[in-house]
Amino acid sequence: MGRSPCDGRRTTVSSAESADVTSTGTILQGVGVSPGRAAGPTVHLAAGVDEPPLRRSPAAPEESVAALTAAAEAVAAELRTRAEGVTGTAREVLETTAQIATDPTLLKDARKRIESERVSPERALWEAAAAVAVQFEELGGYFAERVRDVHDVRDRIVANLTGVPTPGVPSRTEPFVLVAQDLAPADTAQLDPEVVLGLITAEGGPTSHTAILARSLGIPAVVGLGDATRRLVAEGVVVVDGGSGVVLLAPTPEEVARASERHEARTFSGRGATTDGHRVELLANVGEVAQAEPAAAAGAEGVGLFRTEFCFLDRDTEPSIEEQVEAYGTVLAAFGGRKVVIRTLDAGADKPMPFLNPTDEANPALGVRGFRTSWRSPQVLENQLTAIATAAAAHDARVWVMAPMVARVSEAEQFVAACARHGLETAGVMVEVPSAALLAGPILARAAFASIGTNDLTQYTLAADRLLGALAPLSTPWDPAVLSLIRTTCEGGQAQSRPVGVCGEAAADPAMAAVLVGLGVTSLSMTPRALGDVAALLAATSLEQCRRAATLALGTEDADAARLTARDALPALAELGL
Ligand code: PEP
Numbered sequence: 001m002g003r004s005p006c007d008g009r010r011t012t013v014s015s016a017e018s019a020d021v022t023s024t025g026t027i028l029q030g031v032g033v034s035p036g037r038a039a040g041p042t043v044h045l046a047a048g049v050d051e052p053p054l055r056r057s058p059a060a061p062e063e064s065v066a067a068l069t070a071a072a073e074a075v076a077a078e079l080r081t082r083a084e085g086v087t088g089t090a091r092e093v094l095e096t097t098a099q100i101a102t103d104p105t106l107l108k109d110a111r112k113r114i115e116s117e118r119v120s121p122e123r124a125l126w127e128a129a130a131a132v133a134v135q136f137e138e139l140g141g142y143f144a145e146r147v148r149d150v151h152d153v154r155d156r157i158v159a160n161l162t163g164v165p166t167p168g169v170p171s172r173t174e175p176f177v178l179v180a181q182d183l184a185p186a187d188t189a190q191l192d193p194e195v196v197l198g199l200i201t202a203e204g205g206p207t208s209h210t211a212i213l214a215r216s217l218g219i220p221a222v223v224g225l226g227d228a229t230r231r232l233v234a235e236g237v238v239v240v241d242g243g244s245g246v247v248l249l250a251p252t253p254e255e256v257a258r259a260s261e262r263h264e265a266r267t268f269s270g271r272g273a274t275t276d277g278h279r280v281e282l283l284a285n286v287g288e289v290a291q292a293e294p295a296a297a298a299g300a301e302g303v304g305l306f307r308t309e310f311c312f313l314d315r316d317t318e319p320s321i322e323e324q325v326e327a328y329g330t331v332l333a334a335f336g337g338r339k340v341v342i343r344t345l346d347a348g349a350d351k352p353m354p355f356l357n358p359t360d361e362a363n364p365a366l367g368v369r370g371f372r373t374s375w376r377s378p379q380v381l382e383n384q385l386t387a388i389a390t391a392a393a394a395h396d397a398r399v400w401v402m403a404p405m406v407a408r409v410s411e412a413e414q415f416v417a418a419c420a421r422h423g424l425e426t427a428g429v430m431v432e433v434p435s436a437a438l439l440a441g442p443i444l445a446r447a448a449f450a451s452i453g454t455n456d457l458t459q460y461t462l463a464a465d466r467l468l469g470a471l472a473p474l475s476t477p478w479d480p481a482v483l484s485l486i487r488t489t490c491e492g493g494q495a496q497s498r499p500v501g502v503c504g505e506a507a508a509d510p511a512m513a514a515v516l517v518g519l520g521v522t523s524l525s526m527t528p529r530a531l532g533d534v535a536a537l538l539a540a541t542s543l544e545q546c547r548r549a550a551t552l553a554l555g556t557e558d559a560d561a562a563r564l565t566a567r568d569a570l571p572a573l574a575e576l577g578l
């Protein structure tokens with residue numbers, strides 16, 4: 001079935017073009033960030049609700065109270081119905097939220113405001129919810145964590161009262177393709193791949209955390225569509241191709257059928273090596289704790305990046321040491337006897353954590369994020385290292401620890417010393433900032449290992465915000481400047497006899513994986529879904545071929561040339577259909 005824009009029926013609209021006409025048979029071109037194809041009706045993510053104005057309501061107080069009670073009951077009923085359809089944590093969360101919707105204190109306070117101040121029910125509820133949130137915050141602990149739920153309930157009841165769509169990811173049982181301006185990592189993490197078949201966003205780049213999560217969930221995703229998302233009418237069927245970045249409007253039944261076929265992924269034997277036996281550890285990136293078991297089942301040799309902040313993205317307050325011990329312990333238990341690289345909280349930029357990050361930064365990606373947060377909140381790092389050491393002592397996984405966003409030699413030194421105080425001997429750093437790559441030699445004279453975060457290293461080398469769809473063409477680790485910094489880092493590692501891994505998304509691209517090995521990278525960590533393809537390519541490629549592909553790519557002047565030249569030098573790619 002042709003999808004060429006030249007087939008006479010189709011027109012192609014790039015993300016840059018504005019589009020206010022709806023036509024059939026149109027191809028929208030965005031940036032494919034999570035491979036795979038899916039077809040389904042589109043559902044738009046509703047925006048959050050606005051604060052209702054403070055003014056006297058013309059309605060009689062009894063009418064307003066009745067409207068409020070009905071709205072609260074409708075929201076609670078809807079949440080209870082959703083709770084019945086799921087199990088485990090999701091069920092608990094929905095049941096708790098349903099309880100808040102009919103909480104007597106909340107509703108009594110709102111009723112009082114209606115009666116005494118004659119405000120609208122939505123305004124009264126807004127104010128009552130604010131008062132409850134303040135009380136919860138003051139109580140701290142479990143209650144402080146419910147503040148987000150109070151706001152969620154408030155928005156749902158206000159939406160019901162004012163007749164606007166309920167904010168957040170729509171709760172439907174029939175599968176759909178989700179369309180959003182942008183999606184926070186915390187929202188993406190909760191998507192159910194059985195229901196959300198595909199993801200389309202106007203914003204976002206290939207290494208945004210939303211894209212990373214979509215990949216780990218196996219949800220095909222296209223980002224950076226810009227204004228073209230306006231062409232996606234509600235419930236209109238589309239085909240999403242998360243590899244090529246194409247969104248097809250009004251597909252034929254055959255195209256829908258083809259996109260809906262599921263393909264079996266290549267499996268992994270559990271030992272990565274080139275065809276001539278050069279060992280390359282193939283590890284998994286793990287975010288939420290629940291991803292650990294499937295990653296182990298996929299044959300990962302260990303965990304190369306455990307993004308601990310993903311466990312606590314929904315928190316307004318620091319998780320307790322006990323909670324942390326439990327979360328880390330679950331991942332360590334899944335990888336008994338194997339290596340697990342735990343990264344300390346990488347809070348900041350698109351993963352803000354209210355207890356760690358300042359809210360008034362103009363450039364949060366260049367702000368107090370990652371390891372830098374420990375300068376202002378040293379105790380949070382201390383507590384996390386205590387939790388990691390406690391979990392490590394209770395399990396037989398080999399625990400390595402690393403800090404994100406290290407920029408200077410002195411920071412590596414500080415982190416290694418902090419880990420040593422907790423008995424954590426294998427302490428390393430992430431190389432995500434060009435300064436760290438350039439100083440890899442002295443940094444690795446202190447740190448036991450380095451792990452290159454190519455997502456941020458690319459962002460900071462090209463000065464291109466990884467969240468900006470408009471800059472997606474710059475967000476590629478194939479840029480020879482990025483490759484050169486990776487080589488410099490590996491040279492620093494070799495000079496100090498220290499391993500240098502890659503745990504950014506680059507490791508999941510088979511061609512890039514071979515180039516990384518050629519540059520001297522010793523381990524590759526990726527979404528477990530990519531392990532089979534990367535392992536297959538390495539198993540069919542010699543170290544010499546990897547080195548040659550790397551040298552050729554380094555000799556080019558731009559990312560496209562680097563990619564094409566390297567691919568030409570890796571014949572196994574075509575043989576394996578990669
Ligand atoms: C990276 O920057 O490449 C990385 C692995 O860290 P994160 O994507 O979580 O920022």
Ligand code: MG
Pocket residue numbers: 404432453455456
């Ligand atoms: Mg990073």
